[in-house]
Amino acid sequence: MTPDHMENGRWYTAEDIPTFKIAEDGTIDYATFSGYRRYSAECHVCHGPDGEGSTYAPALKNSVQTLDYYKFQEIVASGKQDVNTSANLVMPAFGTNKNVWCYIDDIYVYLLARGVGDLPRGRPAKKEAKSDDFTAQENSCMEG
Template sequence: MRHPVLFAMVVWGFAAVSGGYFQEVAAAEMLFRVVDGKVDARIYNGYRRYHAGCNHCHGPDGVGSIFAFSLVDRPRDIEQFRRVVRNGQSSGGTSVMRGFADDPNFAPYIDDIYAYLQARAEGVLGRGRPKRLKP
């Protein structure tokens, strides 16, 4: 360690660059955009689709019910979410959730529903009907 200042600068530079990289990666994984409490079209559509069918079991705004667990407190990764929504889920041979792969009201909008639930899970979107961003 003949050059502690140089070493400190290299470590600081790496931390600054990698920290920015990880923030970009985290932002890229978010499937939604919320600005001043208003949501993009994807979240708004996800809200509508969720409340057209999912809320009957998973509760209003994804908070859970006596029939199914919260999708906000225990979010799944997107691949697992897609698989369960498309194929359904069973427990010990008993169907717990039917699949929606053939349902034209849900299958094409799985990512929108996920974006809505992701925004709720991240705490950037509260309960109730969200306000839309102007296009």
């Protein structure tokens, strides 16, 4: 998941998959910090703090290691049900929740950084400044 280029204030791989970038001094890119904030606001209730999972829902920091980016988006947008005689797991759809969907790439890269072990638990200590490009894309999504 090597960062190759930046677009709209977010890092992407050469294959145009969102990724994170952490400097040698531990400073994270703003999108990863944004992902931490959005995950903490919207996802941690079921999936536990820092993507660690809970008795109710799986550890998403592990899920992003086995799910590709597009499957992750599909599950978040449409939800998921695994109901049978031994399980009753239901994740609601978040595709219309702007507080999730406008930041889906940020949540993904935050969980990816947690999953590969490059980002420790808790609020990241150092972050890059929010860029004008990030702000413009964020405003466009939230207002649209």
